[in-house]
Amino acid sequence: xxxxLATRIAREYGTPAVVVxxxxxxxxxxxxxxxxxxxxxxxxxxxxxxxxxLLARLQRDAGAAxxxxxKLGEAEVMAxxxxxxxxxxxxxxxxxxxRRLGALLARVDVTAAADNEVVVSGLPLAAELAGRPLPxxxxxxxxxxxxxxxxxxEAVALAQAIAAxxxxxFAGFLFYPTENxxxxxxxxxxxxxxxVRALGLTPRIVSTGGTPNLKNLxxxxxxxxxxPGTYIYNDRMQxxxxxxxxxxxxxQVYATVVSRAAPDRGILDAGSKVLTADQGGLDGHGxxxxxxxxxxxxxxxxxxxxxLSRCTERPAVGDVVRIVPNHVCVVVNMxxxxxxxxxxxxxxxxxxxxxxxxx
Amino acid sequence: xxxxLATRIAREYGTPAVVVxxxxxxxxxxxxxxxxxxxxxxxxxxxxxxxxxLLARLQRDAGAAxxxxxKLGEAEVMAxxxxxxxxxxxxxxxxxxxRRLGALLARVDVTAAADNEVVVSGLPLAAELAGRPLPxxxxxxxxxxxxxxxxxxEAVALAQAIAAxxxxxFAGFLFYPTENxxxxxxxxxxxxxxxVRALGLTPRIVSTGGTPNLKNLxxxxxxxxxxPGTYIYNDRMQxxxxxxxxxxxxxQVYATVVSRAAPDRGILDAGSKVLTADQGGLDGHGxxxxxxxxxxxxxxxxxxxxxLSRCTERPAVGDVVRIVPNHVCVVVNMxxxxxxxxxxxxxxxxxxxxxxxxx
Numbered sequence: 219x220x221x222x223l224a225t226r227i228a229r230e231y232g233t234p235a236v237v238v239x240x241x242x243x244x245x246x247x248x249x250x251x252x253x254x255x256x257x258x259x260x261x262x263x264x265x266x267x268x269x270x271x272l273l274a275r276l277q278r279d280a281g282a283a284x285x286x287x288x289k290l291g292e293a294e295v296m297a298x299x300x301x302x303x304x305x306x307x308x309x310x311x312x313x314x315x316x317r318r319l320g321a322l323l324a325r326v327d328v329t330a331a332a333d334n335e336v337v338v339s340g341l342p343l344a345a346e347l348a349g350r351p352l353p354x355x356x357x358x359x360x361x362x363x364x365x366x367x368x369x370x371x372e373a374v375a376l377a378q379a380i381a382a383x384x385x386x387x388f389a390g391f392l393f394y395p396t397e398n399x400x401x402x403x404x405x406x407x408x409x410x411x412x413x414v415r416a417l418g419l420t421p422r423i424v425s426t427g428g429t430p431n432l433k434n435l436x437x438x439x440x441x442x443x444x445x446p447g448t449y450i451y452n453d454r455m456q457x458x459x460x461x462x463x464x465x466x467x468x469x470q471v472y473a474t475v476v477s478r479a480a481p482d483r484g485i486l487d488a489g490s491k492v493l494t495a496d497q498g499g500l501d502g503h504g505x506x507x508x509x510x511x512x513x514x515x516x517x518x519x520x521x522x523x524x525x526l527s528r529c530t531e532r533p534a535v536g537d538v539v540r541i542v543p544n545h546v547c548v549v550v551n552m553x554x555x556x557x558x559x560x561x562x563x564x565x566x567x568x569x570x571x572x573x574x575x576x577x
Numbered sequence: 578x579x580x581x582l583a584t585r586i587a588r589e590y591g592t593p594a595v596v597v598x599x600x601x602x603x604x605x606x607x608x609x610x611x612x613x614x615x616x617x618x619x620x621x622x623x624x625x626x627x628x629x630x631l632l633a634r635l636q637r638d639a640g641a642a643x644x645x646x647x648k649l650g651e652a653e654v655m656a657x658x659x660x661x662x663x664x665x666x667x668x669x670x671x672x673x674x675x676r677r678l679g680a681l682l683a684r685v686d687v688t689a690a691a692d693n694e695v696v697v698s699g700l701p702l703a704a705e706l707a708g709r710p711l712p713x714x715x716x717x718x719x720x721x722x723x724x725x726x727x728x729x730x731e732a733v734a735l736a737q738a739i740a741a742x743x744x745x746x747f748a749g750f751l752f753y754p755t756e757n758x759x760x761x762x763x764x765x766x767x768x769x770x771x772x773v774r775a776l777g778l779t780p781r782i783v784s785t786g787g788t789p790n791l792k793n794l795x796x797x798x799x800x801x802x803x804x805p806g807t808y809i810y811n812d813r814m815q816x817x818x819x820x821x822x823x824x825x826x827x828x829q830v831y832a833t834v835v836s837r838a839a840p841d842r843g844i845l846d847a848g849s850k851v852l853t854a855d856q857g858g859l860d861g862h863g864x865x866x867x868x869x870x871x872x873x874x875x876x877x878x879x880x881x882x883x884x885l886s887r888c889t890e891r892p893a894v895g896d897v898v899r900i901v902p903n904h905v906c907v908v909v910n911m912x913x914x915x916x917x918x919x920x921x922x923x924x925x926x927x928x929x930x931x932x933x934x935x936x
Contacts, residue, residue: 232673232936266878288879308879309835309844311895314591333836336894364880365836365844476668477692477724485668485724491910492935495855519625519906520647520667520935521723535695536670547878551850551911554933574913576851576879577591 219508219531223562224472224538230564231557233474233538234488236549238556240565242468243273243450249466250432250449251281257436257444262286262305262425264447267547269572271299273450284327286427286445290318291575293328299571302326305425307357307392307445309337309365315577316340320347329423331392333357333365338379338386345385353389354380355423360406361399366392370406374413381419388414390423393438394445397430397459400437407440430459453546454505455498464507464542469556471504471541471549473522475533484533486514486522488541493517494548504541509533514541578867578890582921583897586831589923590916592897593847594831595908597915599924601827602632602809608825609791609808610640616795616803621645621664621784623806626906628931630658632809643686645786645804649677650934652687658930661685664784666716666751666804668696668724674936675699679706688782690751692716692724697738697745704744712748713739714782719765720758725751729765733772740778747773749782752797753804756789756818759796766799789818812905813864814857823866823901828915830863830900830908832881834892843892845873845881847900852876853907863900868892873900 220228227235254261260283265274274285274296284303287293293304309332310319322328323344332338332354345352356373359366367373373391380388391410395403403426411421426438427445429452435444448455451469452462473488493503495517503514503522511529514522526532533539543549550556551573558565579587586594613620619642624633633644633655643662646652652663668691669678681687682703691697691713704711715732718725726732732750739747750769754762762785770780785797786804788811794803807814810828811821832847852862854876862873862881870888873881885891892898902908909915910932917924 228671229673232671232677234935308846311835312587312591312833314588333838334894337835359838363838363842364877364882366838368838474671476670476696479692479718479722479725479727483722487667488935490853490855490907491933494849495853495907496849497854518723519910523723535693548849548854551878552933553935574850574911576593576847576912 219533220538223559224540226564227472227557228474228538233472234492235472236492236553236556237470237472238451238558238568239468239560240558241560242466244276246450246452246466246468247277247280250446253432253435254444255281259436259441260443262443262445263450264288264427264445265292265296265572267447268450268550269570270568271296271301271571272568274299274301283443289575289577290315291577292572293322294318295572295575297322297326305329307331309333311337311340316343317347320344323348323350323352329353329355329389331355331357332376332380333367335376335379338376338383342383342385351385351387353387355389355392355425357392358406358410360393360403361396362394370409370413373410374417377414377419378417388419390421390425392425394427395431397434400434403438407438411440429456430461432461448547451546454500454542454544458500467542469546469550470507471543473539473541475535475537475539478535482525482527484524484526486524486539487520488522489520490517491519492549492552493522493541493543494545494552496545496548498545500544504543507540507542509539578892579897582918583831583899585923586916587833587897592831592833593851595851595912595915596829596831597810597917597927598827598919599917600919601825603635605809605811605825605827606636606639609805612791612794613803614640618795618800619802621802621804622809623647623786623804624651624655624931626806627809627909628929629927630655630660630930631927633658633660642802648934648936649674649681650936651931652681653677654931654934656681656685664688666690668692670696670699675702676706679703682707682709682711688712688714688748690714690716691735691739692726694735694738697735697742701742701744710744710746712746714748714751714784716751717765717769719752719762720755721753729768729772732769733776736773736778737776747778749780749784751784753786754790756793759793762797766797770799788815789820791820807906810905813859813901813903817859826901828905828909829866830902831897832900834894834896834898837894841884841886843883843885845883845898846879847881848879849876850878851908851911852881852900852902853904853911855904855907857903859903863902866899866901868898
């Protein structure tokens with residue numbers, strides 16, 4: 219059972235292919251922009267998911283206030299592609315990074331993030347090189363235990379350290395609450411905001427993040443913006459989180475069944491070098507839309523191991539199947555380009571321009 | 578505690594950086610070539626690990642009989658880079674693949690693999706397009722449950738099907754035994770070899786594979802070649818398998834500690850977009866040579882979560898650490914280039930030319 223589009227993609231492009239339906243992309247962009255508008259928070263989409271200036275411009279043209287990047291190298295690609303308001307939600311430190319940050323700040327609006335004084339102490343050089351102030355938001359940890367200052371008192375002290383530095387502007391607070399951690403984030407923010415106001419500082423930016431957190435959109439009183447990333451494509455994790463339907467999943471991996479070594483088993487030509495080993499806490503490595511009873515049980519680098527024991531209609535060697543991956547952001551980062559379709563039509567290819575920009 | 582080389586790499590190149598010591602690369606190439614020579618089997622290194630024609634030529638010049646590729650796209654890059662004897666150890670099927678295989682066969686020596694009749698039925702077109710016979714080896718499964726015919730009888734039947742096809746030459750058998758599965762592979766091979774000989778066919782190529790299987794090198798009577806891949810760089814899995822020492826690990830990921838949000842925690846600027854979520858069955862996501870007591874407990878896309886609770890000397894924000902990854906083959910595939918060093922000297926960059934060649 220292979221769809222007509224899958225047959226065409228296999229014949230004209232080859233598998234495995236990372237395929238994006240642009241109609242769904244546009245719908246996802248519009249839907250979440252409308253949700254942000256309705257919640258009264260600006261949309262600052264995280265481009266780590268698509269890594270494409272073209273798609274970032276679509277997001278901006280639909281109403282996004284700017285974009286978010288995780289790495290400086292991503293931000294440079296986005297600036298090259300015409301994006302001019304960029305938040306880098308990541309501690310940047312070391313001479314090499316700070317000098318590049320300065321060069322970037324000289325040509326576009328950049329906001330940096332920091333959660334410690336070592337990072338803050340390095341940033342003035344960027345402002346000096348750019349000849350303009352660098353706004354800095356403070357990353358706050360409210361339960362995720364990733365980066366971020368751990369207490370409001372630390373946030374206030376760091377705000378003071380930022381404000382005291384030549385060339386730096388204290389710009390506000392960056393949150394990435396867990397899905398259930400919004401009350402905690404509210405308490406953190408209220409205390410930190412009171413603390414910085416007592417110092418005469420104003421948190422101009424109060425940023426929340428995450429596509430699963432779209433269900434909490436506007437849930438932080440005082441928030442000015444949200445940074446969703448995955449929503450442009452969606453994936454199995456977002457469906458599991460209840461923020462997307464299967465029809466909202468704009469990206470699918472097309473793969474060919476290349477072996478049926480035993481009745482209950484099969485092999486796909488898509489392994490960890492395209493689906494990635496990142497399971498996102500789910501069972502298996504993706505949903506096969508054509509055979510929902512099939513399980514992608516494990517992956518070798520170029521092999522997907524199919525468990526067909528619960529599959530009523532089993533795929534044959536040569537069948538081309540469509541997979542919704544567990545975590546789309548890491549899948550996109552495996553390929554230099556995605557294949558764009560609209561419904562059943564192949565539209566063209568789209569470079570993943572910031573792919574692999576780790577630095 | 579940051580080494581002088583790490584300081585230089587961070588300053589001149591930036592982190593995270595994938596760094597390869599060419600002196601160790603050359604030593605690994607020579608050591609395994611000597612082991613193959615001593616065992617009386619040809620060396621046909623798998624290039625999936627390095628994806629670099631330059632390194633494949635080093636392997637060939639050291640005595641390798643040819644190379645192995647997993648994907649057709651890798652083989653095309655290798656042929657462009659001057660490699661002219663290529664085994665593609667993967668079922669290739671579909672018109673798009675077969676036509677490209679034909680074009681490749683027209684310019685270099687290619688051996689294809691098959692484990693089923695659907696694949697075999699497609700391959701004659703490649704031979705026809707190339708105007709020369711296509712040798713085909715039969716992939717045999719002896720316990721890994723990946724691809725491969727399941728029994729000697731199936732292997733013999735498939736050999737007969739290959740020999741009956743215009744343009745195809747039955748070339749032999751491809752094995753990838755588990756580390757403890759060599760007696761099983763021997764029985765399979767003996768039966769299959771007797772079966773094809775009874776048909777008047779000769780298994781010219783009898784190929785075994787895997788770097789962990791270097792401990793079994795020459796352990797299959799009748800084997801003509803071995804296909805090790807990871808040995809050129811090695812990694813934590815190879816050390817765990819007992820086939821490499823830490824000094825044999827030629828590839829390290831250099832990463833900066835960007836946050837120390839709590840005394841027992843830290844964040845590296847290397848996450849799943851460079852170390853990958855592939856743990857290879859080990860605990861944590863790599864060994865930090867500078868802090869062996871630190872554990873890379875989990876990964877977000879651009880964050881490595883450090884558990885420092887068992888760490889006597891804890892790294893500071895700004896420190897640059899060296900990580901031996903769990904599984905080097907997937908790490909290499911994340912970057913467009915690696916940084917080459919020799920001891921403490923930076924030599925230059927090396928493109929990962931076949932990176933992302935999935936098709």
